[in-house]
Amino acid sequence: MSEKTTETLISEKLKELFGPLPFGVSSFSLIRDRLIDCRAKSRIPENAARVISVAFPYYLGKEYYVNSNISMYAVPADYHRIAGDIIKNAAALLRERFPDYQFEPFIDNSPVPEVFAASCAGLGVIGKNGLLINETYGSFCFLGEIITDFPLTPGRDAPTSCIDCGECARQCPSGVLRGECFEKDKCLSDISQKKSELDENEKEMLVDSGCAWGCDVCQKVCPMNEHAAVSPIREFYDTAQPVFRAGDSVEDRAFAWRGDKVINRNIGLLNSQNSEK
Numbered sequence: 001m002s003e004k005t006t007e008t009l010i011s012e013k014l015k016e017l018f019g020p021l022p023f024g025v026s027s028f029s030l031i032r033d034r035l036i037d038c039r040a041k042s043r044i045p046e047n048a049a050r051v052i053s054v055a056f057p058y059y060l061g062k063e064y065y066v067n068s069n070i071s072m073y074a075v076p077a078d079y080h081r082i083a084g085d086i087i088k089n090a091a092a093l094l095r096e097r098f099p100d101y102q103f104e105p106f107i108d109n110s111p112v113p114e115v116f117a118a119s120c121a122g123l124g125v126i127g128k129n130g131l132l133i134n135e136t137y138g139s140f141c142f143l144g145e146i147i148t149d150f151p152l153t154p155g156r157d158a159p160t161s162c163i164d165c166g167e168c169a170r171q172c173p174s175g176v177l178r179g180e181c182f183e184k185d186k187c188l189s190d191i192s193q194k195k196s197e198l199d200e201n202e203k204e205m206l207v208d209s210g211c212a213w214g215c216d217v218c219q220k221v222c223p224m225n226e227h228a229a230v231s232p233i234r235e236f237y238d239t240a241q242p243v244f245r246a247g248d249s250v251e252d253r254a255f256a257w258r259g260d261k262v263i264n265r266n267i268g269l270l271n272s273q274n275s276e277k
């Protein structure tokens with residue numbers, strides 16, 4: 001019987017580690033020139049060859065969002081921790097099993113343009129809203145990756161695009177998706193994270209959205225999300241908190257990194273509007 005190649009062994013291990021989570025491989029050379037400047041950049045292995053992208057679906061079913069006042073991605077406990085634990089644990093086990101190779105995990109605060117890399121790895125198309133849309137789970141997926149120096153066979157050599165119906169751009173509350181280029185600070189999701197004082201227009205947009213953290217409009221109106229499957233990640237359900245009240249602990253929430261001032265300010269704005277009605 002022929003011996004299994006290292007590639008086969010690593011591929012089998014990845015299936016064992018990620019189970020039902022979509023994952024795929026892209027060539028590091030595709031993103032080398034697109035890396036995002038951040039501290040984590042220094043962790044990229046010296047002879048980086050491949051990026052193993054993993055999607056962490058987070059849609060829990062509509063009953064989980066009843067009367068919610070925060071974005072769907074912030075309903076479960078902090079994905080940086082939950083998905084971070086899965087990807088860090090996987091990288092540690094890969095290092096242990098294949099000590100001749102490097103496996104470095106990243107999530108969100110990552111030098112990898114995660115949407116682009118995931119599409120190149122075959123995990124889905126890039127929507128006009130800039131998000132990765134997976135065939136099964138839609139765009140309701142967090143992304144993370146492991147960079148390795150092992151030359152696994154990559155998926156595709158370029159990203160692919162959505163059906164381009166334009167609905168996300170038409171419905172975008174701030175109009176940022178209708179602009180020539182994506183001006184990050186005009187996105188309502190970015191506005192909801194702003195530490196500095198919001199101007200009247202920003203306050204109005206936030207209040208109208210009813211969402212104290214993030215923005216889901218470009219995802220909710222996307223026809224490619226209509227039949228998104230629910231997440232296979234148990235912990236997302238067990239930790240779900242759809243309504244956040246001023247004074248609740250931000251510990252282990254997706255917005256913990258911002259502290260409690262910004263979310264409390266936003267909730268105050270939503271509440272003051274409700275009491276005026």
Ligand code: B12
Nearest residue numbers: 108113114115116126131132142143161187189190214215
């Ligand atoms: C900064 C950031 C933000 C900023 C700016 C977003 C932006 N679009 O630039 C703000 C705060 C606004 C934001 C908001 C959100 N974010 Co954000 N964000 C990031 C972060 C940390 C970096 C993004 C970045 O700077 N990319 C680099 C620049 C160069 O990318 P870019 O300008 O978009 O360029 C892309 C296009 O050129 C495209 N592209 C290139 N070639 C081609 C070719 C084709 C054919 C096509 C179609 C596209 C394409 O690919 C490039 C790279 O992605 C990433 C994590 C990461 N490390 O990637 C998460 C990330 C993109 N965000 C994520 C999420 C969930 C969100 C929100 C949905 C959260 C919410 N509900 O409020 C919103 C969505 C808003 C929106 N429509 O973009 C997820 C997206 C998951 C997914 N399924 O795609 C990520 C990957 C975080 C994660 N680890 O899961 N985000």
